[in-house]
Amino acid sequence: MSFDQQENIASQITLPELLKRMTDAGGSDLHLTTNSAPQVRVHGHLSPLTGIPPLTPADTKRLAYSVLTDAQKHRFEENLELDFSFGLKGMSRFRANLFNQKGAVGAVFRAIPYEIKSFEALGLPPVVADLCKKPRGLVLVTGPTGSGKSTTLASMVDKINIDRHDHILTIEDPIEFLHNHKNCVVNQREVAADTHSFGAALRTALRQDPDIVLVGEMRDLETIEMALRIAETGHLTFATLHTNSAYSTINRIIDVFPSAQQAQVRTQLSLVLEGIMCQSLLPKATGDGRVMALEILVPNAAIRNLIREDKIHQIYSMMQTGQDKFGMQTFNQALATLVHKRLISIEVAMQRTSNADELKELIERGSGLNQSYAGNGTGKPAMPPSGHSSPYAQGRPIGQRPPAR
Numbered sequence: 001m002s003f004d005q006q007e008n009i010a011s012q013i014t015l016p017e018l019l020k021r022m023t024d025a026g027g028s029d030l031h032l033t034t035n036s037a038p039q040v041r042v043h044g045h046l047s048p049l050t051g052i053p054p055l056t057p058a059d060t061k062r063l064a065y066s067v068l069t070d071a072q073k074h075r076f077e078e079n080l081e082l083d084f085s086f087g088l089k090g091m092s093r094f095r096a097n098l099f100n101q102k103g104a105v106g107a108v109f110r111a112i113p114y115e116i117k118s119f120e121a122l123g124l125p126p127v128v129a130d131l132c133k134k135p136r137g138l139v140l141v142t143g144p145t146g147s148g149k150s151t152t153l154a155s156m157v158d159k160i161n162i163d164r165h166d167h168i169l170t171i172e173d174p175i176e177f178l179h180n181h182k183n184c185v186v187n188q189r190e191v192a193a194d195t196h197s198f199g200a201a202l203r204t205a206l207r208q209d210p211d212i213v214l215v216g217e218m219r220d221l222e223t224i225e226m227a228l229r230i231a232e233t234g235h236l237t238f239a240t241l242h243t244n245s246a247y248s249t250i251n252r253i254i255d256v257f258p259s260a261q262q263a264q265v266r267t268q269l270s271l272v273l274e275g276i277m278c279q280s281l282l283p284k285a286t287g288d289g290r291v292m293a294l295e296i297l298v299p300n301a302a303i304r305n306l307i308r309e310d311k312i313h314q315i316y317s318m319m320q321t322g323q324d325k326f327g328m329q330t331f332n333q334a335l336a337t338l339v340h341k342r343l344i345s346i347e348v349a350m351q352r353t354s355n356a357d358e359l360k361e362l363i364e365r366g367s368g369l370n371q372s373y374a375g376n377g378t379g380k381p382a383m384p385p386s387g388h389s390s391p392y393a394q395g396r397p398i399g400q401r402p403p404a405r
Contacts, residue, residue: 010053015063015109016088021049023092023111026289028146030109032060033101043283043290044146057104064098064107075192085112085174085190095176112176116158117151123292124155127327128277131298132159137274138231142243147279148292149240150176156238157214161186166211171201173216184212191216202226206233215239221256228253228265231272245331246276246297246319250312263310270307273299278331282338282352285345293338293352295331298322336362 018038022030027040034057037048055063065073067086076082080100087093093112098105119129131139141149141156154177157168161182168184173191180186187208195201198215199222205213218224218239231237243249250269257265278295297303297319306314322328329337335349336359346363353359 009051010055010059011062013052013063015066016091018049018052018063019088019094019109019111020091022109028111031106032063032108033106034060034104043287044281060107061105064096064105067096068098083174083192085176087114087178093176093178095174112150114178116154116177116179119155119159122148122152122155124152125294125296125327125329127275127296127298128152128156129159130327131275131277132156132163134236134274136231136234136236136272138227138237138239138269138272139275139277140239140241140249140273141277141279142241142249143279144242144244147281149279152277152279152292153214153238153240154179157186157212158182160184160212164211167209168212168214169205169208169210170214171195171198171205171216172214173198198223199226202230205230206235210235212236212238217241218253224253224256228268228272232268236274237272243278244280245278246295247312247315249276249278250307250315266310267308270299270304273304273307275299280331280352282344282348285342285348291338291343293331293334293344294329295319295334296327296329298326298328300326332359332362335359336366339363340366 018030018032022040025040025042027042029041031039031041031046032055035054037052037054039046039048068076068082068084072082072084076098082098083096085093085095093114095110095112096107098107100106139156141153143149157170157177157179160166161168161179161184164184166184168179168186170179170186170188171191172188174193175188175190179188189195189201191197191201198217198219202213202215202223203226213227213230213235215223215227215237216239218227218241227237227239241249241252243252253269254262254265276295276297280293281290282293283289284291297315299307300318300322303315303318306312306318316330319328319330320333323333332353332355335344335353338344339346339349340363349359349363350356
């Protein structure tokens with residue numbers, strides 16, 4: 001193919017065509033940047049779309065601007081970055097971020113399915129459904145970017161929408177999943193389109209008679225302070241943070257405040273906190289997708305005392321033993337469960353753990369595992385992955401220690 005023919009392809013391709021190729025491939029994100037062919041993330045890995053040459057600055061700007069309103073173009077050119085969402089009929093919704101790099105426009109588009117997944121499809125344990133029944137308090141869904149926080153929250157809001165008769169108010173940047181009125185009234189507000197900021201929306205939220213409030217992200221002191229206050233005044237409040245464990249989530253919230261306020265915030269958080277779910281998406285052992293690993297903290301009286309007394313480092317040991325009674329589990333317990341159910345490989349589990357010795361012991365003993373969590377859907381033990389030097393490869397029953405030598 002000649003250079004002119006390649007240039008012609010790049011100049012004629014449309015954004016809907018690229019997004020369709022991404023969704024047809026099972027991709028989650030489309031990346032557009034100069035001097036590179038469009039890249040698609042599938043199961044966590046980026047790869048270029050075939051048959052499309054590297055994009056020029058004119059190409060990336062044309063593609064990105066093709067879905068912008070005049071007001072969005074003005075905001076982008078003024079602020080040099082823009083978050084927004086849009087839908088393509090018959091395909092999907094998309095969350096987009098536009099930015100400038102080296103003087104040219106770059107963009108990332110993330111697919112957001114129109115259909116909201118059920119708890120069963122996501123492999124969420126029963127304790128998550130219990131959190132949706134809470135009349136008040138703060139529930140946090142945390143994890144790194146791309147860990148499925150929005151998908152989990154959408155499923156939880158949808159369950160509330162079906163099971164309860166309440167007013168759900170969401171504040172998002174941008175709106176991702178669309179919620180229709182079912183048994184609840186659902187109002188969704190988008191930052192920059194329906195309100196000036198998270199703080200402005202939260203300051204007026206209580207005047208809108210909500211029962212459930214969803215805060216898309218607790219980004220700063222004002223947002224965290226308002227979310228705690230809304231939960232404290234008797235509303236069920238959901239929010240997200242970019243933290244990797246229950247322990248770090250509690251510390252992040254407290255450390256945002258000046259030291260003179262931290263004792264008061266610890267007391268406030270100990271009273272309103274109802275649950276923390278820290279999640280991560282891991283590649284399946286079969287190579288055909290990803291599966292969620294979920295750390296869950298459900299505060300009991302002892303954990304509330306530890307938060308109030310600034311003994312947060314002791315919470316982990318209580319989570320280790322609180323699985324059967326309270327539905328709690330550590331990230332290592334989640335990893336060990338997924339390994340035993342053959343959903344992830346031992347190598348992946350070891351790459352993701354922060355305590356390899358503890359994880360090895362959990363896998364070896366087969367104890368502390370949540371049998372209701374993320375099953376393989378067959379009701380039977382899956383076949384062992386090949387090539388592992390593990391209890392499975394050695395033919396021992398799960399949980400049985402190796403013979404003494």
